[in-house]
Amino acid sequence: MKGIIFTNFADFIGEAFGLVVWQNVLDATALEADGSYVGTMTYSDSEFMTLFSSACEHCQRDPIQMQLEFGRWLFPTLFSKSPAAVKLIDNLKEFLFSIDTIVHVEVKKLDPEAKTPSLNCVEIDENTLCIDYLSSRGMGYLAKGLIEGAANHFEQKANVIITPSDNPEKFKLVVTLHD
Numbered sequence: 001m002k003g004i005i006f007t008n009f010a011d012f013i014g015e016a017f018g019l020v021v022w023q024n025v026l027d028a029t030a031l032e033a034d035g036s037y038v039g040t041m042t043y044s045d046s047e048f049m050t051l052f053s054s055a056c057e058h059c060q061r062d063p064i065q066m067q068l069e070f071g072r073w074l075f076p077t078l079f080s081k082s083p084a085a086v087k088l089i090d091n092l093k094e095f096l097f098s099i100d101t102i103v104h105v106e107v108k109k110l111d112p113e114a115k116t117p118s119l120n121c122v123e124i125d126e127n128t129l130c131i132d133y134l135s136s137r138g139m140g141y142l143a144k145g146l147i148e149g150a151a152n153h154f155e156q157k158a159n160v161i162i163t164p165s166d167n168p169e170k171f172k173l174v175v176t177l178h179d
Contacts, residue, residue, distance in 0.1 A: 001048045001137070002114065004081075005074075006037035009051065012073045017059045029054040042113065045137055064141045071145020072152070079153060092156045093177060096129055096147070097121050117143065124174075131173040140164065140171030147175060 013022045026035035032047055056066050079087075083106045089095045096119075104116040117135035124130050131147075133140050144162045151158040157178040164171055 001043055001045050002039070002111070003037040003041040003043060004039040006033075006043060006048060006051070007039050008074055008077055009048070009055070009070060010035075010037070012070050013055055013059065016069065016073070021058055022055075025051065025054045025058045028058070042111075045115075049137075067139055067141035068145040068148070071142040071147075072149040073145075074142075075146050075149025075153060078146070079150070090154065092147075092151050092154045092158055092175075093123075093129060095150055095154065096131065096175065119143070127177045129175045129177075131175065133171040133173055134169055136169055138168040140173070143171065144173060147173065 010022055013025065029035075029050055031051065033043055035051075037043065052063070052066065055061075056063050059066065061069070083102055086095070086098050086102055089098060100119045100121070104119075107114050107116055115136065117133060117137070117139075120132040120134075122130045122132075131143075133143050135143075140162055144160050147158070147160050151160075159176045159178065161174045161176075162171055163174075
């Protein structure tokens with residue numbers, strides 16, 4: 001997992017729960033990198049999951065709630081780092097279609113080893129999208145939080161329903177747009 005996720009998770013915990021809580025998370029967690037992360041480096045997924053679990057415990061959040069909160073918080077940061085073509089998009093629907101076709105393509109150009117999630121978007125009708133999410137990290141609720149953060153960014157009302165599957169790596173997200 002890219003260090004940018006680690007550094008932003010640290011910022012999120014510090015802002016939402018306090019720097020003392022973040023330090024307590026680090027002190028209570030055996031980490032390979034000792035809690036020092038560089039945004040451009042790659043770290044093991046297991047390191048993030050260990051850190052995430054410890055943060056859930058220290059912040060008294062269940063993993064779903066923490067993923068949702070972090071996703072909503074993280075969206076503006078990730079969007080600010082998007083390719084120029086994506087920054088020209090002015091609506092949620094077009095943005096969601098751009099994730100796999102532009103954003104993840106550009107990420108892989110910069111880092112061919114990057115393991116981006118797969119998001120297959122299908123338009124059900126004018127106001128409804130179905131997104132099949134697949135990631136070895138199984139953080140579908142983070143994806144839901146990011147979509148909710150995107151809706152807020154585009155000032156668009158959207159209802160996001162997530163359905164896990166028997167496979168912890170797969171989720172289905174149905175996004176209904178409202179006027």
